[in-house]
Amino acid sequence: MATYDFLFSSLGLEEWCAEGKSDAPMSMAALLQKTKGTGAEPESLWELPFPSMNALNESCAAFPKSRELTKGLEEGFLSIKDSMSVVLDPLTQPLSWFLDGALYGMLNTPWWIVIPLLLAVVFFVTKSWKLVGFVAVSLVLLAFIDYYRYAMETLSIIFVCAFLCVLFGVPIGIAMSRSDMMQRLTIPVLDMLQTLPPFVYLIPLIFLFSVTESKLYGIAIILYAIVPVIRLTNLGIRLVDKDVIEAADAFGMTSQQKLFKVQVPLALPNIMAGVNQTIMMSLAMVVIASLVSAPGLGVLVLQGIRNLELGVGLVAGLGIVILAVILDRVTKASLARINASQKQ
Amino acid sequence: MDRNIKISIRNLYKIFGPDPVGALEHVRGGMGKAELLEKHNHVLGLQDINVDIHEGEITVIMGLSGSGKSTLIRHLNRLIEPTAGEVQVDGEDVLKFDENQLRKLRREQMSMVFQKFALLPHKTVLENAGMALLVRGYSVEDFEGDAKKWLARVGLEGNEYQYPHQLSGGMQQRVGIARALASNSPVMLMDEAFSALDPLIRSDMQDLLLELQDELQKTVVFITHDLDESLKLADHLVILKDGHIVQQGEPQEILMSPNDPYITDFISDINRARVLRVRSIMKKTAEAPDDYAGDISDRDNLESVIALSDGDTSLTYRVVRKGKQVGILDMKELVKALVPTEGSEGDARSRY
Numbered sequence: 001m002a003t004y005d006f007l008f009s010s011l012g013l014e015e016w017c018a019e020g021k022s023d024a025p026m027s028m029a030a031l032l033q034k035t036k037g038t039g040a041e042p043e044s045l046w047e048l049p050f051p052s053m054n055a056l057n058e059s060c061a062a063f064p065k066s067r068e069l070t071k072g073l074e075e076g077f078l079s080i081k082d083s084m085s086v087v088l089d090p091l092t093q094p095l096s097w098f099l100d101g102a103l104y105g106m107l108n109t110p111w112w113i114v115i116p117l118l119l120a121v122v123f124f125v126t127k128s129w130k131l132v133g134f135v136a137v138s139l140v141l142l143a144f145i146d147y148y149r150y151a152m153e154t155l156s157i158i159f160v161c162a163f164l165c166v167l168f169g170v171p172i173g174i175a176m177s178r179s180d181m182m183q184r185l186t187i188p189v190l191d192m193l194q195t196l197p198p199f200v201y202l203i204p205l206i207f208l209f210s211v212t213e214s215k216l217y218g219i220a221i222i223l224y225a226i227v228p229v230i231r232l233t234n235l236g237i238r239l240v241d242k243d244v245i246e247a248a249d250a251f252g253m254t255s256q257q258k259l260f261k262v263q264v265p266l267a268l269p270n271i272m273a274g275v276n277q278t279i280m281m282s283l284a285m286v287v288i289a290s291l292v293s294a295p296g297l298g299v300l301v302l303q304g305i306r307n308l309e310l311g312v313g314l315v316a317g318l319g320i321v322i323l324a325v326i327l328d329r330v331t332k333a334s335l336a337r338i339n340a341s342q343k344q
Numbered sequence: 345m346d347r348n349i350k351i352s353i354r355n356l357y358k359i360f361g362p363d364p365v366g367a368l369e370h371v372r373g374g375m376g377k378a379e380l381l382e383k384h385n386h387v388l389g390l391q392d393i394n395v396d397i398h399e400g401e402i403t404v405i406m407g408l409s410g411s412g413k414s415t416l417i418r419h420l421n422r423l424i425e426p427t428a429g430e431v432q433v434d435g436e437d438v439l440k441f442d443e444n445q446l447r448k449l450r451r452e453q454m455s456m457v458f459q460k461f462a463l464l465p466h467k468t469v470l471e472n473a474g475m476a477l478l479v480r481g482y483s484v485e486d487f488e489g490d491a492k493k494w495l496a497r498v499g500l501e502g503n504e505y506q507y508p509h510q511l512s513g514g515m516q517q518r519v520g521i522a523r524a525l526a527s528n529s530p531v532m533l534m535d536e537a538f539s540a541l542d543p544l545i546r547s548d549m550q551d552l553l554l555e556l557q558d559e560l561q562k563t564v565v566f567i568t569h570d571l572d573e574s575l576k577l578a579d580h581l582v583i584l585k586d587g588h589i590v591q592q593g594e595p596q597e598i599l600m601s602p603n604d605p606y607i608t609d610f611i612s613d614i615n616r617a618r619v620l621r622v623r624s625i626m627k628k629t630a631e632a633p634d635d636y637a638g639d640i641s642d643r644d645n646l647e648s649v650i651a652l653s654d655g656d657t658s659l660t661y662r663v664v665r666k667g668k669q670v671g672i673l674d675m676k677e678l679v680k681a682l683v684p685t686e687g688s689e690g691d692a693r694s695r696y
Contacts, residue, residue, distance in 0.1 A: 247462035249423055251476050251527065252450035261478075265466045 002058035004051055017060035081207055088208060092215045099214040102156040103295065111148060115139050126333035138322045147319050154286055154296030154323060161218060161282045165226040166275055173233025174259070183234065194227045198288045206292060217294035224285040228277035236270025237263045269339050276331040283324050350531065350563045351397040351420060356429030358415055361386030364427040377586050389415045391588040400561040404574040407584030413567045416584065417533050420565065421454045422446055451480055455524035459536035461516045463508040469495065469519050470504040476527030487526070494522040498552065514545035534566045538573065550576055571610060575619045583607060596624035612684045617647040625681040626663045626671035633672045636662045642670055646678055
C-alpha cells in the first residue's frame with residue numbers, strides 16, 4: 001500500500017494499474033522495499049510525499065516513472081536524429097570547410113607575415129598607433145612563450161565564427177525590427193540560447209555530428225555568440241529617431257532606401273556594440289568548445305585541469321585574457337570612430 | 345483671392361483607437377471629443393475638416409497642442425491615414441493613390457520641414473539638402489550645384505561639408521528648408537518648423553520664409569501654436585480647437601471679428617497696433633476727404649500710423665494703394681480698433 005492508492009481506486013483505475021504490474025519486472029528498489037517490509041503509508045501528514053511521477057508509480061505500476069520521461073526524450077531524439085542529419089549535414093558542411101580553411105591558412109602562413117598583417121588590420125580599423133603597439137607586444141609575448149600556434153588557432157576560429165554570426169545575425173535582427181510578430185517569435189529563442197548553460201547544447205550536437213568534424217564546435221560557438229548581434233541590431237533599428245524615419249517617408253523613400261540609407265547607418269553604433277559582444281562571447285565559448293575537440297588555448301586549459309598542470313592552465317588562461325583584451329579594445333576603438341562621425 | 349485651389353480637404357475625420365469606423369458613427373451622431381473618449385475610449389483627432397489651400401499662398405493652421413494640427417498636416421501627404429474624407433491635390437484624391445502614386449506625390453509634389461529638423465546625422469549638410477534628389481536616384485555630383493544654390497539662398501554658404509550636429513539649431517532648420525526647396529516641389533508643408541528655435545532666430549527665419557515666398561510663390565502649409573507667428577505669415581488662417589475648425593479666413597478679418605470666445609481669448613493678449621493693418625479698419629471710399637494730414641499705405645500697420653500722427657487723434661489720412669486712393673482712415677477709428685472686440689457669437693462658424 002502506498003500513499004496515493006486511494007486516488008486510483010476512487011477513479012476506478014485499479015485494473016489498468018494491475019496490468020502494468022503484471023507486465024513489468026520488479027525493480028531493484030521495489031525488491032529491496034519488499035524484503036525490508038517498508039513502503040507502508042506514511043504515519044503523519046508531515047511526511048506526505050508530493051504526488052510526483054515516482055510517488056504515483058508506487059501506487060500504480062502502470063503509471064510512468066520520471067526516468068521514462070527523459071528516456072522518451074532520448075529515444076525521440078535518436079529516432080529523428082538520422083533524418084535531421086541528412087538535412088543538417090550538407091547545410092552545415094561549409095562551416096567545416098571555413099574553419100578548416102582558416103586554421104590551415106593561419107597556421108601555414110609564416111609568423112612574419114601573419115603578425116604584421118594582423119597589426120595592419122588593427123591600424124586600419126582603429127587608426128591608433130597606441131593600440132597597434134599594444135597588440136604587437138601581446139602577440140610577440142605569446143609567440144615568445146611558444147603559445148603562438150594555440151593563440152592563432154583560437155583567433156582563426158573566432159574570426160570565422162564571429163564573421164558568420166554577423167552574416168546571419170544582422171539580417172535576422174533587421175527582420176525582427178521590421179515585424180513585431182517576428183520579434184515575438186525570436187525573443188524566446190534568443191533568451192533560451194543565452195541562458196542555457198553552454199554545456200547543455202553541446203549534448204544534442206554531439207549526437208548529431210561526429211566529434212571529429214570542426215563544424216560541431218563551430219555551431220556551438222555560433223549558437224552561443226549570435227545572440228547579442230541579433231538583439232542589438234533589432235534594438236538599434238528600433239531606436240532610430242522616429243522623426244528621421246518620418247522625414248524619410250515624407251520625401252518618398254522606398255522601404256529599401258529607408259533601410260539602407262537611414263536605418264542601418266543610424267543603427268550602426270548599436271550593431272557594432274553587438275559585434276563586440278559577439279566576439280567576446282565566441283571567445284568564451286571557444287574555450288568550452290575544446291571539450292568537443294576545438295583546438296586552441298582552450299585545449300591547454302583543459303589539459304591543465306585534466307593533468308593537474310597548474311602552470312599550463314594558468315598561462316593559457318592568461319593568453320585568453322590577452323586575446324580578449326586585444327579583441328575588445330580593437331572593436332571598441334572602431335566603434336568609437338563610428339560614433340564620432342555620427343553623433344546627433 | 346483669385347488663385348487656384350491647390351489642395352482641398354473635404355469632410356476629413358480622423359479617430360484614433362481600435363475601431364475608428366465604428367466610433368465615426370457616434371461622432372457623426374453628434375458625440376463630442378470628451379464623451380467619445382469616456383464612453384468608447386477612442387480619441388477624436390480631427391472632426392469634419394474643410395479647408396481650401398490656394399496656390400502660392402501661405403496657409404497657416406494654428407491651434408494649441410492637442411488640437412490636431414500636426415495630425416492634419418500629415419494627412420496631406422498621407423503620413424497618417426484618415427478615417428473618412430477626401431484630400432484632393434490638383435483635383436485628384438490622394439487617398440485613392442496606390443503606393444507608387446503616393447511615392448511620386450511625396451517626391452515631386454510635396455516637401456516637408458519638421459519641428460525637430462529630422463536631418464540625417466550621418467550625411468553632410470550638402471547631402472541632406474539634396475536628400476529629395478538623392479531619393480529620386482540622382483548622385484551627389486548631379487545635385488551638388490542645385491543643393492549648393494539653395495544652401496546659399498538660406499544663408500549657409502561654406503557649411504556644405506559639415507555635419508548637422510556641428511550646426512546650431514537655427515542653421516539646422518535652414519538646412520531643413522534648403523532640403524525642402526531643393527526638392528523643387530510646388531507644395532511645402534511646415535510642421536511647427538520654427539517652434540524649436542529661440543525668438544530672435546525664429547523671427548529671422550520668418551523673414552526668410554516671407555522673402556523666399558515673395559520670390560518663389562510656393563504653396564505653403566504652415567503649422568504653428570504661436571499667434572504672432574501665424575498673423576505674421578498667414579494669407580489664410582485656420583484656427584483649430586479639439587480637432588475641429590473654429591474659424592478660418594483672412595487673419596485681419598479674424599482679428600476684427602472673431603466668432604468664438606475661444607478666439608477672442610486667444611487674441612486678447614496680442615499687440616493689436618502691430619498686427620492690424622490699415623486696410624482692415626479704413627473706410628473704403630474713392631472720394632478724397634476735404635482735409636487730410638497725408639497719405640498712408642493700406643498695408644501699413646497701425647503702430648506706424650500712430651507714430652506718423654504723433655498721437656494726434658483729430659487727424660484723417662488718405663489711404664492709397666499703388667498711387668490710387670482706396671479709402672480714408674480717421675484716427676478716432678484707429679483708436680477704437682485697438683480695443684479688443686467681444687466675441688461675436690452667432691456668426692457662422694466658418695466662411696463656407
